[in-house]
Structures are given as structure tokens and as C-alpha cells.
Amino acid sequence: MNSKSTHVKELFISKLYHLMKKNRSSKVKKIAVIVLIALILWILWQFYEFTMLVFSRQNRTYLLRTLLQSAEGVWVFYLFVQLFSQPKKTFEKNMLLSLWLLFGLWYCVQLPLGFASRDPLIFSSPNLLFFQKTLPFLSSFTQYMLLLWGLLGLITLGFYRAKKRWADVDEVFLPALFFLIYQGVYFLARLGPDRLQAQKTSFNQVVYLLLGVLAGTLLFHPKIRKRAIQILDYPYLCLIASVLLLAGTFFFGTAVSGGRKLWYKLGPLTVQPIEGAKILFIFVLAVFLQKHVLTLQKRDLKANLLTLCIICSLLFSVLMLQRDLGPLLVLLAVTLIMFLTVSGRWALFSGAVVMTALGVLISFFSRFPSMVYHRIMDFWDPLHYSGQLTKGLWAQASGGLWGTTPGMSQAYKIPVIESDYLFSLIVAEKGLLGTALFLVVFFVFCFRGFQTSRFLMPASRRDATVILGIFLLFVVQGALIMGGNMAFLPLSGLTLPFVSAGGSSLVINLLAFCFTLALVTSRVRKVAPTGDQP
DSSP: HHHHHHHHHHHHHHHHHHHHHHHHHHHHHHHHHHHHHHHHOOOOOOOOHHHHHSSSSTTTEEEEEHHHHHHHHHHHHHHHHHHTSSSOTTTHHHHHHHHHHHHHHHHIIHHHHHHHHHHHHHHTTTTSSSSSSSOTTHHHHHHHHHHHHHHHHHHHHHHHHHHHOOOOSSHHHHHHHHHHHHHHHHHHHTTTTGGGGTTHHHHHHHHHHHHHHHHHHHSSSSSHHHHHHHGGGGGHHHHHHHHHHHHHHHOOOEESSOOOOOEEETTTTEOOOHHHHHHHHHHHHHHHHHHHHHHHSSSSHHHHHHHHHHHHHHHHHHHHHHOOOOHHHHHHHHHHHHHHHHOHHHHHHHHHHHHHHHHHHHHHHHHHSHHHHHHHHHHHHHHHHHHHHHHHHHHOOOOOOOOOOSSSGGGSSSSTTTTSSHHHHHHHHHHHHHHHHHHHHHHHHHHHHHHHHHTTTTTTTHHHHHHHEEEEEHHHHHHHHHHTTTSOOOOOOOTTTTTTSSSSHHHHHHHHHHHHHHHHHHHOOOOOOTTTOO
């Protein structure tokens, strides 16, 4: 009886234990499910709040900025990869089309959205200033950006078709070139609403772009190309023309904004002769160096070295009298680098650099010309000597990694920003990432020029040296203006090639670029580079 009752008791306890264990596991599961559901609901709620915050009226411009800059990064990466590989036949067309569409979002959505977020009462109002009866659902600023974007597309298409027909020698140049041009027009248009005097700057830049493209594409035509290249057969006429262009400003020049007389006034236009003189001087220098390359590589080179010094002094002395030290510094640097490249004489190159540095020091301590002293002091201590550079540095510091987004920074308060300090605006509103992408494209464009020069060397050393000089000019000028904006170098008062405002600079630079394509086309019909070739 006792054993039976004990067995029943044990059986009951065992079943009760299993039942409790089962109930406990089910409760644990239920609690776990409830906790999991609560966690999922919390995550969804946080995601909802984040989404609402991101897509709120105040943050839509930042979200779009991030997406567009990421897409721009993919585009730039693909362009950079093609620099060292064999591009497909449709590469150039696809890159130009995607670039135009990408900048369409920058022009017509991102920039108007940035201004509308900053000043909704002004820039969200449709037809506030002009276009009174067209597209009434869009603001007048958006319509203006649509106009610029459409004009740029037509100009790009025309340039592409002309190049494909008469100068189809490369697939990388054009996408990189138009990236720089689109970027410049974009930031000039961004200045318009904030600076009344800059309202027409972006439109004028597009007009000058059209003039430069029309004049440049004429160089692609076989008959005109042949005649244009013949200018290299008369280097000393080019030298005389460059000197006369600059010296003429002493008698017929005009001043812009009360400065020095460095421009010619032709009706409503003002032309800066130094832009054309720089290219002509590159022609003279390249032809001379290539003609005497064997002599320059030998020890006995006194006669040719003296001739080179006379050639340089003719132009440099005029620039000194004009106190136009920026172009003087650029041409001096290009001359030294080209001399080193052709002759390989490191000792002479080093001596010339030391002599130049001594000349700068003497000019600094003697304060003659005084501009050298002021430029160096602006660079050395901008807080006390240069309010302009200080404002530029503060604007760049506000950009951070992604930038303030276009239209949201205070960089427009920098004086003469449309020409001297446009790079500061790029750093401020596109940040370190956007600036890095810009620098990569500028590198691709210039490095492609050096590849082309190297590729053309066996066919024509003279033409290859001319191309080398033109792209060295772009590199040195770009490095000086970007370094000056970031206080790495003394500011030289130059324009950033293909980017900054300046009709003379843009037209002449486009002509120089088209001249390089004409030189290559005259030697080879199709350049299909791989590796270290262009």
C-alpha cells in the first residue's frame, strides 16, 4: 500500500514537474515573442522618425545632396578607371549623357531646393523676378537653371558631334573637360541670387563657352587645321605678337573695377591679352626647346641658353612693368619645368629655382614691387593682412565632409569670389568629398594631356612638346589658384582653368585644348590608348 501510494505520488510529482516545465517554457517563449515584437516595433518607430526627419522640408536638400554626390563619385571613379584602360566606343557618349543628366539634377533640383530651404518666402515663390507667364508652377530661379542646363546640353552635343566627325582621337578628354565646365557654370549661377553684380555672370559664361566651342571646333576641320598648325613654323612671329599684345595695354588698355590697365575694350566686351600671350609663348618655348634639344643636353650650351634667356626676358619684362605677377610666376614655372623635361639638366634647373627664390626674397625685403611683399604677407598671416583670404578659409572650414550644400553657405560674402575664390566656394558647399572628386577629374584631364604628349613623341617631338607645355600651363595655373585659396601658396590672382568666370580665359583655354586635339589628329586618325599611352 505504501509502495503503491509512493509510486502514485512520484508519478504525480513527475507529471506536475513536466507540466510546470512545459508551462514555463511556453511562458518564456511568449515573453520572448512579446519582447521581440516590442523591439521590432521600436525599431520601426525609430526608422519612421528618422525617415520623417530626413524627408522633412528642412532636410530634403541634404538627402538629395548626399545622393547626388554619391552618384557623382561613381561617375568620377568610372572615368578614372578608364584613364588606364581601353575605353569602349560608346564610352564618351554615355559619360557625357550621364554627366548632363546628373548635373540637370544639380542645376534644376538641388540648387533651387537649397535656396528654397534657406529663404522660402523668396525662392519658393513662382515667377518672382522674370519668366512671368512661363511654367508658373516653378520658381523663376528654377526656370533660369533649366535654361542654362538646356543651353549647356546643346553646346555639349555640338562639340561632341564636331569632334567625332573631324577629331575622334580620344574618349576621356571630353567628359573630364565638361565636368569642369559644368561645375564652374553651376557655382557661378549659385552666386547670382546672393550677389546682384553676379546675376549675369553665369549666363555670360555660357555665351563665352559657346564662342569658345565654335572657334575651337573650326580647328578640327581639315583645311583650317592644316593652316592653324602652320603657326608653329613661325615661332618668332608668335613671340613678337605676344609682346605686342601685352605692350599695347600701356597705350590702348583699359582698367576694370579701377585696377591696372590690363584689358582691351572691344565694344561691350573686354579682352585680357595675357591669356592669348601665354599660349603664344608656350608655342615659342616648345619650338625653341625642341629645335635645340641636342645642344641643350650637352655641356656647351651657352649660346642657346643665352637665346632662351633673351626670349623669356622680352615677355617677362613687360609683365614686370605691368605688375602682373601671377602670369609671370606661371610662365616662369612652366619654362623651368619644360627646360628640365627636354634637357634633363638638373643642375641648371636647380640653379634657376635658387635664383628665382633669391629674386623673390630681394623683392620682398626691398618691397619693390610692393605687390610681392603684400602677397607674401597675405599668405603668411591672413588674419592680419588679408580679410579676403580669411573669409575664404572660414567658408572652407564650414564645409566639413559633405559640404553645406549649394545655396546654404556664406561663401558669397568673399570679395571677387567669381574669379579669384571660386574654389573656396566649391570646398565650402561640396565639402571634402566633393572637392576630392573635383581634384580627381582635374587630374584625369591634365594627366591625359601628358599621356597624349608621350604617345605623340615618336611621331612629332615638336607637337608633343607643345601639348606638354599647354597642359603644364593648366596644371601650374590650377595648382597656384587652388593652393592660394587654401593658404598653401601666396595667392596669384589667376583664374581656375575652365571653371572661374572670365571670358578671355575660357575662350583661349578651349582654343588651346582644341589645338592639342588638332595636333594629334594631324598625326594619327585614331588614338586608342592602353596603359601609359593616351
